[in-house]
Amino acid sequence: MDECKFNLAASFVRFSSVGNLDERSLTSISRHMDHRKLQNQHFTALKEKYQVEHNQSAEPDIFLYFILRKAELGIQITEIEFQWLIENRFTKTAGIIDLQQYKTEELQRLEAELLRLRVRYCIPEDAELTIANPISSLLWKVESGGVISASELELLNHDALVDTKKVIQEVLQFSQLKVTYKAAKYLDRLPEEPLFSILKKLDVREQLTDAEADWLLAHDFYETLDIYWQQENERKAEREFSVLKAKYQVEAHPDTSISSPLYTILKKLDAEEALVNRECKWLSKQNLNTLVTLAQHHKDKILFASLKSKYQATQCESSEPTNPLFLILKRLEALNSETSMRNWDSQVIAGDIQWLSDQGLAGTAQILIQTHFRMLKTKYRIFGALAIEPFYEIMLRLERGERLDPKQVVQLIEEGRLSRTGNIAIAHYRLEAIFYEKEYRRTGNRWNLASASSNWRKAGKPEKALQVTETLNWDKVKELDLKAALLVTRGAAFRDLEQLDEAEQCATKAMEYQPESHQPFTLMGALSYDRGNYTQGDDWFEMAVERGATDTDNEIEKIVRMTKQKEKRREVVEYLLNKDPDRYKWAKVYLKPESL
Incomplete structure (x- = not known):
């Protein structure tokens, strides 16, 4: 290019030096100038199109110009030319030309x-x-994995394209199966064997051969x-369900799926x-x-085994619930269980104990x-420690309705081991009262009536104590001491009911019939208090002592204990302490x- 510029300039000088240029020469020079x-x-246009960035020369670079002209004409660029562009940092230009030449071959590639x-x-x-x-x-x-519509498949409804439609349908099926059965990593879209046949078997839940299962394992199709x-x-599980239905004779039940509650049951x-x-409710609803x-x-059976272990009965080899144990x-x-403490017959329990022994x-x-002892303690309202002997046997006898030994009861009360107002004592007195009525x-x-009445009072039933003697024909009672005893117990019952005048x-x-007996005087002392x-009460108690009474202080203590009104209780206690602080120190x- 530089050489061309030099020759053109030289010619212009030569013609100028002559001084006389003809018209043809001038025309030639002018055309040469227009071409340039x-x-x-x-x-410039080519550089702009092919994004030549760093070439600043206004004059055409001969080799670059040559390359751009070839590219523009669609002539294949050689490797030498591409290399030159890279070496001279025309990278973008090289890329544009390369893409342009790739496009010229696109039709061939599509075909x-x-x-x-x-x-x-x-x-x-x-x-x-x-x-x-x-x-x-x-x-x-299809090749790209796109979704094919039914209308698109209709394009293949031509006799010559039957096989094509079949292949496409299998490709679509294969693609869906790969997604469903976690085999999408297999990129080839054509349904090649053995994967396609394996997936079709899985889709109809057909059992694979060992070779097919091994193929999946060998090709890392773990999912x-x-x-x-x-x-x-x-x-x-389905085979097991069928066997179980036959075993338990419920083949007629319509459920066949292993998701049915029947299978689990x-x-x-x-x-x-x-x-x-x-589950039991479900069976009932199904009429099974x-x-x-x-x-x-x-x-x-499960409960039986658990109870045997819990209650030290594992020596029993039977596991059947029909066993009496x-x-x-x-x-x-x-x-x-506390809620059941009072619901069992003690005689049944006693029989159970004997059977176990x-x-x-x-x-x-x-x-x-x-x-059972703990249950009876609760029933008889006994709290805290209590020796099982003799009280378990005592309570068993009471449960059976058997009389206790009165001497034993008195002894236990005197020893402070049994409360005279506790439920055991009350049950004892009740049984005694019933016994004497029967006697x-x-x-x-008639002495049995006095004993029955007295025991009804001790059992906390003054009404029954009065009923015992309510219909008594007093004229037929000849013994004065018996009359006095019956009157004293009736009077005491009236006092329990707060009918003090009666x-x-x-x-x-009673004093008239037996003036030497201390009991009516003791009763009068209590009434005065x-x-x-x-x-006045002290006077009566003193007369009772003169006649042999030894328990007047106990009677006074009972009066204080049974007084319900707080002020009245304080009043009697203060009276006793003022009277004799040492003798009545218990009143403090x-x-x-x-207490108040």
């Missing part, structure tokens, strides 16, 4: 790809198929294999596991009553004794706030 201008404009798709999708050789044909678009869409093993487990029953309440009965049997252990378990289950019998009816001995009348009559006449306890 156009060449520069052309080069080559279409040819490959024709073979891949079984397009017959004699079928005309251009790139512009909709079927070509369909092939490329697909997991799905297969899950299907295998489900098939195994049958498995539990077969393993002799207990059913939960909702034989299974309900069987479920209860299994539940009882099961019922006994259930009663024992119920006895340990006879069967050599001494440990269980002892547990039942301790539990009176049997023998006609009580005084009985005491007065009830009325607040303490000095009744001045405490909790």
